[in-house]
Amino acid sequence: MLGEGILKGLKETARNALGSYVSKERLTTVEYPEERLTLPEASRNFPFLVYDGTDWESGLRCVACQICEKECPPKCIYIEKSKDKKPDAVGKAQFYPAKFDIDISVCMSCQICVEVCPFEAIKMNTEFELSTDNRFGGLLLDRKELALSNEYYHQIHPTEASEVDGRLAAERAAAEAKAKAAAAAAAAKAAAPPAAKPAAPALNPAAAPANTSAVPASEIPSGPTAKNPTGTPTSAATAPPAVQNNVINADAPRAPETDGAKPDAPSAITKKEGDAS
Amino acid sequence: MNVVFWILAVITVLGGLMAVTLKNTVHCALALTVAFAGLALLFLQLDAQFAGFAQVLVYIGAVAILVVFAILLTRGSETPSEGVLSHTWFAGLLIAAAVFAVLAWAVLKSTAVLQHETAAPSVSVQQIGSALMGRYVLPLEIVALLLTAAMLGAVMVALHEKGEQK
Amino acid sequence: MANTADQIFVLLKHWIVSVFPIAIQPYLGVLLSVVAIIAVFPGLFALTTVIERKGLGRMQNRIGPNRTGPYGILQPIADGIKSLTKEDIVPTSADAVVHFMAPLVLVVAVFMGFAVLPMGRNMQLVDMDAGLLFFFAIGASTELSIFMAGWSSRNKYSLLGAMRAVAQMISYEVPLLMSSVVIVMITGSLSLVKIVDAQNQYTWGLPHWYIFTPWGCAAFVMFCVAGTAETNRSPFDLPEGESELVAGYFTEYSGFKFALFFLGEYLGMFSISGLGATLFLGGWSAPLQVLNFVPSWIWFFSKVMLSIVVLIWIRGTLPRLRQDQLMNFAWKFVLPMTLLNLLVAAIWRFMGDGILRWIVCSAILLGVYVVVGTVEMRRKKYGPRSYRYAE
Numbered sequence: 028m029l030g031e032g033i034l035k036g037l038k039e040t041a042r043n044a045l046g047s048y049v050s051k052e053r054l055t056t057v058e059y060p061e062e063r064l065t066l067p068e069a070s071r072n073f074p075f076l077v078y079d080g081t082d083w084e085s086g087l088r089c090v091a092c093q094i095c096e097k098e099c100p101p102k103c104i105y106i107e108k109s110k111d112k113k114p115d116a117v118g119k120a121q122f123y124p125a126k127f128d129i130d131i132s133v134c135m136s137c138q139i140c141v142e143v144c145p146f147e148a149i150k151m152n153t154e155f156e157l158s159t160d161n162r163f164g165g166l167l168l169d170r171k172e173l174a175l176s177n178e179y180y181h182q183i184h185p186t187e188a189s190e191v192d193g194r195l196a197a198e199r200a201a202a203e204a205k206a207k208a209a210a211a212a213a214a215a216k217a218a219a220p221p222a223a224k225p226a227a228p229a230l231n232p233a234a235a236p237a238n239t240s241a242v243p244a245s246e247i248p249s250g251p252t253a254k255n256p257t258g259t260p261t262s263a264a265t266a267p268p269a270v271q272n273n274v275i276n277a278d279a280p281r282a283p284e285t286d287g288a289k290p291d292a293p294s295a296i297t298k299k300e301g302d303a304s
Numbered sequence: 305m306n307v308v309f310w311i312l313a314v315i316t317v318l319g320g321l322m323a324v325t326l327k328n329t330v331h332c333a334l335a336l337t338v339a340f341a342g343l344a345l346l347f348l349q350l351d352a353q354f355a356g357f358a359q360v361l362v363y364i365g366a367v368a369i370l371v372v373f374a375i376l377l378t379r380g381s382e383t384p385s386e387g388v389l390s391h392t393w394f395a396g397l398l399i400a401a402a403v404f405a406v407l408a409w410a411v412l413k414s415t416a417v418l419q420h421e422t423a424a425p426s427v428s429v430q431q432i433g434s435a436l437m438g439r440y441v442l443p444l445e446i447v448a449l450l451l452t453a454a455m456l457g458a459v460m461v462a463l464h465e466k467g468e469q470k
Numbered sequence: 471m472a473n474t475a476d477q478i479f480v481l482l483k484h485w486i487v488s489v490f491p492i493a494i495q496p497y498l499g500v501l502l503s504v505v506a507i508i509a510v511f512p513g514l515f516a517l518t519t520v521i522e523r524k525g526l527g528r529m530q531n532r533i534g535p536n537r538t539g540p541y542g543i544l545q546p547i548a549d550g551i552k553s554l555t556k557e558d559i560v561p562t563s564a565d566a567v568v569h570f571m572a573p574l575v576l577v578v579a580v581f582m583g584f585a586v587l588p589m590g591r592n593m594q595l596v597d598m599d600a601g602l603l604f605f606f607a608i609g610a611s612t613e614l615s616i617f618m619a620g621w622s623s624r625n626k627y628s629l630l631g632a633m634r635a636v637a638q639m640i641s642y643e644v645p646l647l648m649s650s651v652v653i654v655m656i657t658g659s660l661s662l663v664k665i666v667d668a669q670n671q672y673t674w675g676l677p678h679w680y681i682f683t684p685w686g687c688a689a690f691v692m693f694c695v696a697g698t699a700e701t702n703r704s705p706f707d708l709p710e711g712e713s714e715l716v717a718g719y720f721t722e723y724s725g726f727k728f729a730l731f732f733l734g735e736y737l738g739m740f741s742i743s744g745l746g747a748t749l750f751l752g753g754w755s756a757p758l759q760v761l762n763f764v765p766s767w768i769w770f771f772s773k774v775m776l777s778i779v780v781l782i783w784i785r786g787t788l789p790r791l792r793q794d795q796l797m798n799f800a801w802k803f804v805l806p807m808t809l810l811n812l813l814v815a816a817i818w819r820f821m822g823d824g825i826l827r828w829i830v831c832s833a834i835l836l837g838v839y840v841v842v843g844t845v846e847m848r849r850k851k852y853g854p855r856s857y858r859y860a861e
Contacts, residue, residue, distance in 0.1 A: 029843025033788065040787040044528040056532045330621060334568065337614060357603040365610020365643075369636060372617055376633075429600050429660050 068184060071151035073131045074140055076173045079116060083174040088148035090121035095140035095149055103133035104140065116146060117198045124170060131157065132166040147191045153183050308349055316342030324396035325389050329375045337368040354429050476765040479506070480592050503595045507584050514771075515736045516546035522782050529786035553729035561722050565622040572619035573723070573730035579611040580734050583741040588663050590754045590767030601662040602654065605745060606647055609700065612738065613639045616709075619731070620719035631718030634793055635702060635709030641800040642699035642706075648808035649689040649696065652815045653680055653749045662745075666753035675759045679752040684831040685815040688839075690750040692804055692811070694780075697742040699796070701735060703781060705788040706796060743777035744770075803842070810838055 046053035057064050078086035091108040107126035115121040140149050152175070159165030181188040319339030323332045340363040347356035390396070436444050474481070483506075487499045520542055524534030535542035560569055586601035588594040598604055613636050620632020654660055657668045671678045680686035699706040709718045720731045747753060751773050754766035791799070814831045821827035 028840060029847060036787045037783060040529045040783060043531060044525065044783075044786075047528045047531060053531055054528075054533065058533070058536075328565075331565075331568075334618070353598060353600045354603065357600050357607045360607035361603065361610050364614060365607065366640070369613060369617065369640065372614075372621075373633075373636075376621070376629075429603075430658075 066153050068186065070153050071136055071138060072153055072155050073134050073136060073151070073157070073168075074129060074138075074149050074173070075152040075175045076127065076170070077148055077150055077177055077180050078174050079177050081176075083171070083176070085113060086176075087123060087170075087174060088116045088146050089124050089127065090115050090146055090148070091124040091127075092145065094143050094145065098139050098143045100137060100139065101133045101135055103130040104128070105130075116148075116195050117202045119202070127170040127173060128167055129173060130167050147195060150180055150184070150187070150191075309346075312342050312345050312349060315339075316346065321397070321400065324400050325393040327390040330372065333368065333371045333375055336371065337364055340364050340368060351426050354427070354432050476591055476767075478765070479590070479767070500595070507595065508581065511581075511584065511737055511740055512733065514740060514774075515733055516550075518736055518739075518778055519546050519549065521779070522785075525779070525782045526786045529783070550729070553726055556725035558725040558727065559722075561624060563624045564722060565624065568618050568622035569722075570727075572615050572622060573727045573734065575615035575618065576612055576734040577730050577737070579608050579615065580737040580741060582608045583738075584744070586662050587741070587744045587748060588666050588753055589744075589770050590765065593754075593767060594663060597663050598661065600660045602650060602660045602665075602749075605662075605741075606643075606650075609738075609741075610643065612734070615734075616719055619723070623719070623722035625722055628719050628721045631709045631721070635719055638702070638706060638709065638793070638796055638800075639700055641797050642696045642804075645692055645800060645804040645808050646696035646700060648805070649692040649811065650745075650749055652685055652689045652808075652811055655812070655815055656680070656819060662748050662753075666748055666755065669752040670755040672759040677752055677755055677757060677759075679750065679755075681750045683818070684828065684835055685811050685818055686750060688807065688811050688814075688835050690746070692808055693746055693750065695804060696800075697746060698781065698784070699800070701738040701742055703735075703739060704785040705791050708790055708793055708796065739778065739781060740774060743774045743781070746777060747773035803846075807839070807842075811835070 043053055048054075077088050078084075079088065080086035091106055093106050093108075096102075096104045096106045105126065105128040106124050108122045109125040111122075112120040113123050115123075136151070138151055141151055157166070177188065177192075180191075316339050319335050319337075319342055322335035323339060326332045326335060340359065344356045344359040344364070347359055483499060483502050486502060487495050490498055520535070523545070524536075524542060527534030535545045538544040538548050560566060583605050585595040586598055586605055616635045616639070617632050620628045620630075620635070623629075653665060657665050659665065669677065669679050676682070681690050698704075702709055720728060723731060747770060753773075754770040756762050756764060756766075756769055814834050817834070818827050818831050821830065
């Protein structure tokens, strides 16, 4: 009948209007800034630097390798390496960034820096209320502003953070195992001729990222002793392919491999390295 | 009451004069509307409520709009160049003065009859209605027929044009 | 006591006027009533803007303004300050005099319409013999101001909007008048006070409002439709459609003049609602005889506010009508129905009292409505549209 549609429409609008007082689904307004919508877990805005523990300076994971600076498309990261070294997340002495600036007015949140970082040092933050009235430097975040704790990382990206923690723990374990094996090897070396040495660099752990740490880890116990002239060049030589391995294995799911690197499975591992390179 | 009459008279006359002397045609139409309004107020001042309101409703509400539409839809809407008065303002003024003189002579001639006027009769709408339906029913019906014919004619002219174009 | 509350404003006016000398008393009385109207209705306008924005918001699943004052009550003050302090831009080639006069003419004409509405017992400004005719005459003058606004802006779109608005208002004036003429016919007077008095009678506690009769109900529906179109209110707001013509005929207006147009539009809404309440809903009379102790002006204003709420409701529900749909509707459907309504009212009047006239009149009206409705809807072949281009 003529006019029926209008009455149906009026009824629907009335239901909407009166229902908005009683049900949540008929009033979809979120009154910002008193209320906020919860962001999904995978949301991202601008990067931040992760530090472990309570002291941001000593716990900073970043080793100033400058990979993110090179890979950043709009070149918004500026890094200055330090002169001295400090132990990094897995215990090896590394450089650290004396200056680490990100210009977030330039950053386009592409997350490439996160993807390429071998040390799980830079991650994406979800903070979006960043407006400032300092026109000239307000959006240039320096090292101190960028450093946020691992606990915060767990808060904003729980799944990711647990994964990362697992990986780092695995690396640390591998590094320690490496150190123990190297110590045992050094002890054995003291007794036997240095025939085990060429095998040491080839001895590569399933945790390929621990490659660079595995080799230097062998340095640590031998540090106080005479410097191994072969040690450093080998580490330098193996560093680039090791880095490549890192990059290639970076996007491979590493979770199944993190159940404790077994130094006593060298054959499978070397085969893997052969595949990779 | 005299003061009110003079004010209204001035408004009406001014409106009429502006309607014949101004350059911009739409301004002329609006001045004509002012004259209509003045007339309506004069009717009201004479206590002829129905006539006054009918004047507003019909003249200002319909005829003025019609005049304005006619101006807009023809070339009269082209905005003229500088100048307030049209170039035929003197002729317009002269003709208006001549018509006024004739009408004034006719009215004043008849004041001999209207010397002994009493209070203005107050006619209610009901009396007007009864008169229209009683004494003046024939003119009413003829006017209605005329209006219908005019409307039908307009529709036919418009249809005919559209038919030709097709 | 009830009588005092009912007549409180009248008594107040008499008391204030009696203080002054006799010579100026009539003028002072009129002046006081005028001031009261000028104070009350813009205040209601402010309240209505908040109600509209919050009501529309709720209908659209959102909250309306709620930051200015509790529940957004101070929003009209913020709007007022904004419109007063905005720069008043007049285009260079615009006709300055006409541009200035258009909002004035609109507001003056709309305010004059309130002069004849009886807002309570003995509470009309003027009791004119031809009150209804005065109201419609003044309503016709608003069309002129809209045209003035559109033409003086020297803007094609404003002019288009103004032409559309005037065409729409003229088309819907005829059904508006015809649906009110039915009331005049039955009451026998053009005076609004007498119309309310005729409705102020009760049978078994129920009032004699005209909306409770078949022809009155039909006339009320058509009056609502025509009234909504007269005030350029959604769904008939094509002339000021924001998505089509920017703001139509008031595109070139800014600052206070725009606020005046806005005010004029809402006051037009109030006056049409007031007239509808007077003609069909019994003006200031109470719905049930037992409720007569409530002051009459409260009933009048409640009816007006109820109409406003319904107008806002309709605005939030219906999409905008296109110009040709609008005009077709007016001339091909509403006008014939008003003529039929006149006939039915005449039948009602001459059938005498009884249940038979109810049945006959309702049957005629409903029958024709249903038949015409179904025929029209079947005629519209819902399929791919065929276009007719201008030659």
